Amino acid sequence: MYKFRVIPANEEIFIKTRNKYKTILDEFNSYAQMLTVEAGNAKTKSGKASSYTRYLIRLIIFYSESNDDEIIDLSSFETLKKIEKIKHADEFQTFNQESNRFYSATISCYLAYVTYKNSNNEEVMDNYFNHSLNTIENNLEEKESINLINTPKMRHHKRRVSKVYSYPRNFLEALEAKKRSNWTCEFDKEHRTFINIKNRNPHVEAHHLIPMAAQDYYENTIDFADNIVCLCPTCHSRIHYAMQSEKKEMIVELFNKRKNHYLRHGINIDEKLLFNFYGIV
Numbered sequence: 001m002y003k004f005r006v007i008p009a010n011e012e013i014f015i016k017t018r019n020k021y022k023t024i025l026d027e028f029n030s031y032a033q034m035l036t037v038e039a040g041n042a043k044t045k046s047g048k049a050s051s052y053t054r055y056l057i058r059l060i061i062f063y064s065e066s067n068d069d070e071i072i073d074l075s076s077f078e079t080l081k082k083i084e085k086i087k088h089a090d091e092f093q094t095f096n097q098e099s100n101r102f103y104s105a106t107i108s109c110y111l112a113y114v115t116y117k118n119s120n121n122e123e124v125m126d127n128y129f130n131h132s133l134n135t136i137e138n139n140l141e142e143k144e145s146i147n148l149i150n151t152p153k154m155r156h157h158k159r160r161v162s163k164v165y166s167y168p169r170n171f172l173e174a175l176e177a178k179k180r181s182n183w184t185c186e187f188d189k190e191h192r193t194f195i196n197i198k199n200r201n202p203h204v205e206a207h208h209l210i211p212m213a214a215q216d217y218y219e220n221t222i223d224f225a226d227n228i229v230c231l232c233p234t235c236h237s238r239i240h241y242a243m244q245s246e247k248k249e250m251i252v253e254l255f256n257k258r259k260n261h262y263l264r265h266g267i268n269i270d271e272k273l274l275f276n277f278y279g280i281v
């Protein structure tokens with residue numbers, strides 16, 4: 001049972017919790033600041049980000065009080081899932097309404113932060129993977145395609161490849177995605193690209209629509225062709241580095257084409273959650 005209540009920022013437990021997680025809460029606050037500025041709420045930026053931080057402190061308190069469990073690593077999906085469970089408590093809805101839904105908004109922002117914290121190595125691996133795939137894609141055995149994933153499958157373990165600790169990716173799944181796209185940009189198949197000298201195919205890049213940085217959110221793997229979109233280099237950079245509104249437009253379009261395929265892989269996803277993985281809250 002959660003003991004939801006208003007916890008003022010000068011209450012002892014609040015101060016104690018804030019001090020205990022100070023370093024990472026400061027980082028969360030900067031991240032939230034960046035998101036809210038980017039979302040165009042410049043006027044209210046500092047107010048909103050520090051509110052998220054205060055609400056996160058309260059969520060940590062509710063969790064620890066009710067579960068007799070100490071939160072160790074605030075940047076892990078394991079902790080995020082613990083905090084997220086609070087949403088399912090009976091009294092949460094009313095309590096959340098009374099706080100202008102700030103608690104649920106904080107959980108979304110926190111999810112975006114945890115994905116961001118997990119994205120460094122996974123993005124390095126994405127580049128490395130695309131590079132290697134370009135080189136070998138014509139040599140991958142056709143017959144191996146029969147092993148493609150079509151049902152829920154447990155995620156892999158992370159491993160270290162060329163100094164990067166990350167989840168492995170399957171070349172065959174990415175190649176299958178390229179075949180399905182017919183080596184065109186899935187955001188807009190009219191986008192011109194070029195012939196890749198290594199494989200003589202039009203150059204497209206494989207991108208995991210649910211980012212591999214979010215793999216820890218799921219028990220099952222997200223490295224399957226249905227989750228891999230092929231993009232021209234500009235669109236691929238755009239989905240990683242554009243402003244939120246531009247990213248959003250792409251995500252809506254790409255997710256609409258894919259959303260019905262996730263359930264058979266045992267992956268629960270909706271548009272809002274996908275936005276959160278991309279830092280759109």
Ligand SMILES: [Zn+2]
Pocket residue numbers: 126206207208236240
């Ligand atoms: Zn990518």
Ligand SMILES: [Zn+2]
Pocket residue numbers: 185186187188191231232233234235236
């Ligand atoms: Zn494109």
